[in-house]
Amino acid sequence: MAESTKARFRVIVLASQKGGAGKTTLAAHLAVAAEAAGAGPAVLIDTDPQGSMSAWWNVRTADSPALAPVSITELPKKLADLAQAGFALAVVDTPPAITDAITAVVRAADFVLIPTRPSPHDLRAVGSTVALVEEAGKPFAFVVTQAKPNARLTVQAVTALSAHGVVAPSIVHDRVDFAASMIDGRTVIETDGKGRSAIEMAELWNFVLARMDESTKVRKNEKKVQHG
Numbered sequence: 001m002a003e004s005t006k007a008r009f010r011v012i013v014l015a016s017q018k019g020g021a022g023k024t025t026l027a028a029h030l031a032v033a034a035e036a037a038g039a040g041p042a043v044l045i046d047t048d049p050q051g052s053m054s055a056w057w058n059v060r061t062a063d064s065p066a067l068a069p070v071s072i073t074e075l076p077k078k079l080a081d082l083a084q085a086g087f088a089l090a091v092v093d094t095p096p097a098i099t100d101a102i103t104a105v106v107r108a109a110d111f112v113l114i115p116t117r118p119s120p121h122d123l124r125a126v127g128s129t130v131a132l133v134e135e136a137g138k139p140f141a142f143v144v145t146q147a148k149p150n151a152r153l154t155v156q157a158v159t160a161l162s163a164h165g166v167v168a169p170s171i172v173h174d175r176v177d178f179a180a181s182m183i184d185g186r187t188v189i190e191t192d193g194k195g196r197s198a199i200e201m202a203e204l205w206n207f208v209l210a211r212m213d214e215s216t217k218v219r220k221n222e223k224k225v226q227h228g
């Protein structure tokens with residue numbers, strides 16, 4: 001693969017061991033938000049046997065983002081093919097578990113986003129996901145999801161998560177339109193592009209993009225130091 005193609009194509013993985021944290025919702029929304037921001041074309045990859053993202057994509061009428069059927073064993077090769085095919089971004093949804101398959105997916109990531117609800121159960125469970133991502137040496141960040149407005153729990157969650165890593169400043173609130181928009185294969189960006197939920201998604205994409213750029217810079221500087 002040409003070096004220039006490699007540098008442009010990026011793989012974002014949504015991971016959290018806790019079920020229902022918002023991985024699938026955010027994977028689909030981030031891909032659409034990235035394309036809306038001109039950072040596409042994006043391709044979605046569903047590695048969850050539940051197949052929720054594929055089911056969403058199957059009822060979607062818009063042509064993009066694309067969905068690529070990929071088995072874990074062929075993931076690295078498939079990602080290289082997708083980069084070659086001209087995609088700028090892959091967004092990968094994963095199941096709520098810690099398995100060898102997820103470890104393999106995280107190894108292929110340029111950036112891992114860990115959605116976490118502001119609940120004590122979710123916060124306690126976050127350690128195993130962080131351990132997996134750190135083991136793979138991948139840049140990651142948390143995003144607080146399904147937050148109730150003005151809840152003290154949200155502030156506490158941000159504080160607790162900050163002890164483990166960077167937390168996205170764009171909190172994703174608990175709003176029915178996130179779920180409702182996905183019923184017929186859309187996202188909040190398409191049902192109400194100027195609404196608060198769509199703004200949160202645009203902000204989240206900007207944050208993820210900035211973090212990816214930042215970690216690329218750090219890696220380049222590390223290489224420079226190594227090579228003197």
Ligand SMILES: Nc1ncnc2c1ncn2[C@@H]1O[C@H](COP(=O)(O)OP(=O)(O)OP(=O)(O)O)[C@@H](O)[C@H]1O
Nearest residue numbers: 019020021022023024025096146173174175178179
């Ligand atoms: N910000 C939100 N506001 C309201 N509902 C939400 C929000 N995010 C997700 N949901 C709803 O919460 C449920 C779980 O979300 P989602 O399926 O995205 O989580 P998940 O982490 O992919 O779950 P699983 O671990 O089972 O794969 C879904 O019913 C979804 O519609």
Ligand SMILES: [Mg+2]
Nearest residue numbers: 023024048052
């Ligand atoms: Mg899911």
